[in-house]
Amino acid sequence: MSQSSDPSQEGQGLHAPLARLLRPLVRLLVARGITFPSLTDLLREIYVNVAEYDFTLPGKEQTDSRVSLLTGIHRKEVRRLRGAGAPVSAVPATLSRTSRIVARWIADPAFTGRDGQPLPLPRTAEAGHPSFEGLVAGVTRDVRPRAVLDEWLDRGLVFADGQDRIVLAESAYIPRADGNADAQLYYFGRNLHDHVAAAATNIMAPNPRFMERAVHYDGLSEELATKLELRARELAMEALAQANREAHAACDSDPGGPHRWNFGVYVYREKEGQAGGAERPDGR
Numbered sequence: 235m236s237q238s239s240d241p242s243q244e245g246q247g248l249h250a251p252l253a254r255l256l257r258p259l260v261r262l263l264v265a266r267g268i269t270f271p272s273l274t275d276l277l278r279e280i281y282v283n284v285a286e287y288d289f290t291l292p293g294k295e296q297t298d299s300r301v302s303l304l305t306g307i308h309r310k311e312v313r314r315l316r317g318a319g320a321p322v323s324a325v326p327a328t329l330s331r332t333s334r335i336v337a338r339w340i341a342d343p344a345f346t347g348r349d350g351q352p353l354p355l356p357r358t359a360e361a362g363h364p365s366f367e368g369l370v371a372g373v374t375r376d377v378r379p380r381a382v383l384d385e386w387l388d389r390g391l392v393f394a395d396g397q398d399r400i401v402l403a404e405s406a407y408i409p410r411a412d413g414n415a416d417a418q419l420y421y422f423g424r425n426l427h428d429h430v431a432a433a434a435t436n437i438m439a440p441n442p443r444f445m446e447r448a449v450h451y452d453g454l455s456e457e458l459a460t461k462l463e464l465r466a467r468e469l470a471m472e473a474l475a476q477a478n479r480e481a482h483a484a485c486d487s488d489p490g491g492p493h494r495w496n497f498g499v500y501v502y503r504e505k506e507g508q509a510g511g512a513e514r515p516d517g518r
Contacts, residue, residue, distance in 0.1 A: 255430075281305040282315040329417045332391070334373045335382070339402055340475060341482035345369055350475065354399035357383070366400045428496045452506065459503045470499040 263273060285304040290296045301316065302309045339345050339352045345364050347353050359365035370379035383400065386392045392400050432444035454462070477497045 278307060278311065279315055279318070281307060282312055283318060286316055329420055331374055331377065331382075332386075332417075335370055336391075336402070337478055337482060338373055339369055341479045350479070352402045354395055354397070354401045356399050425496070425498050429498065429500075456505075463501055463503050466501045470501060473499060 282301060282305060285301045286296055289304055291300075298309045298312045298316065301307070301312045305312070307315075339355075345353055345355065353364060355364055355366040355369060357365065358367045366383060367379040370377070370382050383392070387394075391403055393403055395401050429446070432446045436442040436444055436446060451462070474497070481495070
C-alpha cells in the first residue's frame with residue numbers, strides 16, 4: 235500500500251488542526267465537569283454510529299467486523315453499541331416556536347418598518363393591522379398569544395414601551411448564558427455542527443462545496459481589535475437580517491421537502507497566546 239493511500243498517514247496532517255479545534259471544546263468540558271472517561275465513552279458511541287451509518291458499501295450489509303476495522307474498536311464493543319439509530323437533533327418545542335415567531339417579526343413586511351426593523355406592536359389590533367396577537371397567531375394556534383407574551387416578558391425577549399406596545403429586545407436574537415440554557419446549548423450543538431460539517435465536507439470532497447471563509451488580522455492593538463469586533467457585529471447582523479427576509483419570503487411559494495439550510499456568521503477576538511491556545515495564528 236502506498237504512503238498516500240494509508241489512512242494513518244493521511245490522518246497525520248489532521249493532528250495539529252484537530253488539537254487547535256478541540257482546545258476550546260475541552261476547556262468547556264472541564265469547566266462543566268465532563269471528565270475524560272465520560273468523553274471517551276461518548277466518542278466510542280459516535281465512532282460506531284458514524285461507521286455504521288456513514289460508511290456503508292453499496293449492496294453490502296455493514297458488519298461488526300467492518301465497523302471494528304474502520305474504528306479500531308473491538309468487535310465485542312461494536313456489537314454492544316450498534317443499532318442505536320442515526321442521531322437526530324430534535325428542536326425543543328418552545329425554542330422552535332420562539333424562533334419562528336421572532337423570524338417572522340424581523341422578516342415579514344407586515345411587522346417591519348421601512349428601515350427593515352421590527353415594529354413595536356400593540357398587544358391587540360383590528361383586523362388588517364399588525365399586533366403581537368396577530369404575529370403569534372400567524373405562526374401557531376397551539377399556544378395563546380398572552381401566554382407567549384408573559385413568557386417573553388419574563389425572559390427579557392420583549393418589553394413594553396411608554397405606549398404599552400411590545401418591543402423586541404436585542405436578547406431575542408442571542409440565547410444568553412443567564413437566559414434559556416436549553417436554547418443556548420441547542421444552538422451551540424447545531425451551529426458548531428454545521429460549521430464543522432461544512433469545513434469537513436470541503437476537505438473530503440474533490441472540490442469545495444460550501445462557503446467557509448474568514449477575515450483575520452494579527453498584531454492589532456486592543457482598541458482596534460475592539461473596534462473591528464463591533465463593526466463586524468453590525469455587518470453580520472445586516473447580512474443575517476437580509477438572509478432571513480429573503481428566506482421568509484421564499485418559503486411562501488416553496489412546496490416543502492426534507493432539506494434544511496443554515497446561514498451563520500461568527501466574530502471572535504483574543505489576546506494572542508491566551509484563550510485560543512499557545513500557537514500564533516498564521517495571519518494569511
